[in-house]
Amino acid sequence: MSSLGQHIRLRLKDDRVIAATPQERRIVATSVLGLGRSHNLVSYGSGDNHLHMAAGTDERDGMELARRVEISLQKRLHLTVTFVPAYPEPIVDQRHLLNAFRYDLRQCQRHGLDWDPYHEGSNLPDLLGLRVLGGYTAGNVRRLLPRVKREELLELLGVAELRPADGPPDQVIPAAIRAAGVPEIAGHTRQMNRVRRVVIEIVGGRIPSRTLAALLKVGKSTFFTIAKLAPDSQLVLAIRLQLGLHQALGERRNTWDEPGFVAEG
Helix, strand or coil, X not given: CCCCEEEEEEEECCCCCCCCCHHHHHHHHHHHHHHHHHHCEEEEEXXXXXXXXXXXXXXXXXXXXXXXXXXXXXXXXXCCCCXXXXXXXXXXXXXXXXXXXXXXXXXXXXXXXXXXXXXXXXXXXXXXXXXXXXXXXXXXXHHHCCCCCHHHHHHHHCCCCCCCCCCCHHHHHHHHHHHHCCCCCCCCCHHHHXXXXXXXXXXXXXXXHHHHHHHCCCCHHHHHHHHCXXXXXXXXXXXXXXXXHHHHHHXXXXXXXXXXXXXXX
16 A cells, blocks of 8 residues: 655764754755755654654655755754664555644654744744745645644644734844744845845834844945845745744743744635
8 A cells, every 4th residue: 555655754873963053953944845845745843863754755755855855964064973774654644644744843842842932943934934945835734634724833833823023123134034044144145135135125214224234244235236126025924924923922932042834724
């Protein structure tokens, strides 16, 4: 009997922590979500020393996803040890797929970790429109797990509702980093200038241009060139939702913190 997919676990040979900082967890997110698109990724979640992925694919394709993710993380995180050979567990039925999905999104909770209040180490932000990297996983969940509701995902996030906000201004850049899934504001790639443009859009005139340019790590002329670009509306919404989440979490935000799924039915 053919399976509905594969549930895959990755860990390093010495069981060391894979991604100890928010920046490193964003690198994991960009690797997994970037590679998972072509492998029907449904969910992923990272604890401290391991990573789980659920994908609606066969064993051969699931192993290829694992191989690509391992290579990417080895290079981008500068890991000095290799991964244990990945073990794909066939997902045998619909109940198993739902359990694997929930298991992945609850990794931090399961292992008593409070270092990731914004859930950047899973695709929960992508399912709720808080991050643009893995928005495609929302479509995979709607198609393969139609009984998953937004209310359940909000409960996993730790809030009763999620509403967009426009500030405070000093939180717009941190929110943009989380929404775009970039480790930090640095460099002059097209993607980074896209992020800068949206920050300019949301901050408006609430921070002086010279100050904002410095925060965005660009010169004055580059700042005004970027400001003429059309802002990405999807990223604008994701950042505003991140700002709303920041407000909703309030005092429950972890001290390690740094300065969507829209289910139908």
